[in-house]
Amino acid sequence: MPHSVRGVVARAKGEPVTVEMIQVPDPGPGEVLVAVQACGVCHTDLHYREGAINDEFPFLLGHEASGIVEEVGEGVTNVAPGDFVILNWRAVCGECRSCLRGRPWYCFATHNATQKMTLDGVELSPALGIGAFAEKTLVHSGQATKVDPAARPEVAGLIGCGVMAGLGAAMNTGNVGRGDSVAVFGCGGVGDAAIAGSHLAGAHTIIAVDLDDRKLEIALEFGATHTINSSKEDPVEAIRTLTEGNGVDVAIEAIGLPVTYEQAFYARDLAGTVVLVGVPNPEMRIELPMIEVFGRGGTLKSSWYGDCLPSRDFPMLIDLYLQGRLDLDRFVSETISIDEVEEAFHAMERGEVLRSVVVL
Ligand SMILES: NC(=O)c1ccc[n+]([C@@H]2O[C@H](COP(=O)([O-])OP(=O)(O)OC[C@H]3O[C@@H](n4cnc5c(N)ncnc54)[C@H](O)[C@@H]3O)[C@@H](O)[C@H]2O)c1
Numbered sequence: 001m002p003h004s005v006r007g008v009v010a011r012a013k014g015e016p017v018t019v020e021m022i023q024v025p026d027p028g029p030g031e032v033l034v035a036v037q038a039c040g041v042c043h044t045d046l047h048y049r050e051g052a053i054n055d056e057f058p059f060l061l062g063h064e065a066s067g068i069v070e071e072v073g074e075g076v077t078n079v080a081p082g083d084f085v086i087l088n089w090r091a092v093c094g095e096c097r098s099c100l101r102g103r104p105w106y107c108f109a110t111h112n113a114t115q116k117m118t119l120d121g122v123e124l125s126p127a128l129g130i131g132a133f134a135e136k137t138l139v140h141s142g143q144a145t146k147v148d149p150a151a152r153p154e155v156a157g158l159i160g161c162g163v164m165a166g167l168g169a170a171m172n173t174g175n176v177g178r179g180d181s182v183a184v185f186g187c188g189g190v191g192d193a194a195i196a197g198s199h200l201a202g203a204h205t206i207i208a209v210d211l212d213d214r215k216l217e218i219a220l221e222f223g224a225t226h227t228i229n230s231s232k233e234d235p236v237e238a239i240r241t242l243t244e245g246n247g248v249d250v251a252i253e254a255i256g257l258p259v260t261y262e263q264a265f266y267a268r269d270l271a272g273t274v275v276l277v278g279v280p281n282p283e284m285r286i287e288l289p290m291i292e293v294f295g296r297g298g299t300l301k302s303s304w305y306g307d308c309l310p311s312r313d314f315p316m317l318i319d320l321y322l323q324g325r326l327d328l329d330r331f332v333s334e335t336i337s338i339d340e341v342e343e344a345f346h347a348m349e350r351g352e353v354l355r356s357v358v359v360l
């Protein structure tokens with residue numbers, strides 16, 4: 001019997017989201033039905049609503065979630081009913097070119113549920129293959145990672161996207177290490193996680209850049225050693241001044257704009273690394289003098305999901321949280337009901353929150 005549950009749907013580009021009754025099938029082979037407990041509002045949900053990711057409307061939004069496994073399909077062995085899980089959008093296949101080269105975090109053929117959730121008979125496109133602003137959701141078994149149930153659901157869910165993306169952008173993609181200098185452009189949930197990750201990894205100088213002083217204040221709590229309000233001063237100059245004229249070893253762009261990508265590019269030291277974790281829209285262009293790309297050396301990288309492996313990283317990060325070494329509570333600005341996602345988008349746009357988290 002399919003399950004009728006409430007879910008947050010984006011029906012058309014730019015239109016406010018609505019809560020609808022959707023149909024969620026029973027899990028088939030390799031699938032898992034999860035009773036969602038909490039799901040964070042990530043900027044990527046808003047990108048979907050704006051049509052900036054693709055135009056496969058209607059979308060079932062939400063992808064930063066934790067919950068309890070309710071039912072498993074045939075052949076599922078990694079989780080069982082009653083398990084507390086974080087959902088992920090990187091269920092690695094183990095068979096693609098990248099997995100076979102020993103780089104599963106770049107997996108080119110990640111798994112999602114085979115069956116579709118529907119709205120009035122129309123197939124829904126779940127955001128990032130998850131769709132968790134819903135009382136229940138259907139995912140591939142590899143998309144459910146079991147973690148210690150001692151962690152609060154609204155905190156654990158955040159590991160499922162933004163926090164992992166930011167932590168991993170610093171620790172995995174940027175390979176930040178002890179003594180490094182780092183600049184993070186954009187201090188939302190993702191940027192602050194990059195700051196927290198740089199701090200955990202032992203960075204010496206961590207420079208937070210944002211347009212909003214409220215965000216910069218919070219960035220200090222996550223481990224930023226300096227802040228720059230780039231509406232008031234040139235961030236490239238300011239970063240040079242803070243690094244003996246050199247620039248930073250790792251510059252992380254966590255907004256997704258050409259202007260801040262260029263700032264990150266020029267704020268980096270010779271042979272340094274630029275990490276793009278912010279998501280651009282398809283129209284955006286960057287123009288850089290090729291001689292600068294060549295002459296500065298180093299590495300320009302993009303970071304999808306912090307180059308994480310959920311099965312390796314999620315339980316470890318939850319353990320660090322439970323040991324008091326990673327402050328995930330601070331990311332939860334407010335908890336809201338499933339009816340308040342549209343308002344949460346506006347709060348995000350107004351810069352009032354790091355994360356609004358829907359609690360079910
Ligand atoms: N690569 C990935 O795997 C991944 C995963 C999750 C989210 N993201 C992306 O990361 C980005 C950030 O997500 P978020 O949820 O933290 O968003 P957010 O809206 O909460 O944070 C963005 C921050 O950037 C600041 N900002 C905006 N314009 C700026 C500018 N010109 N200069 C300096 N600061 C500026 C804002 O004040 C805000 O604090 C989004 O593009 C999102 O889609 C990427």
Ligand SMILES: [Zn+2]
Binds near residue numbers: 092107108109
């Ligand atoms: Zn693969």
Ligand SMILES: [Zn+2]
Binds near residue numbers: 044045161
């Ligand atoms: Zn996200």
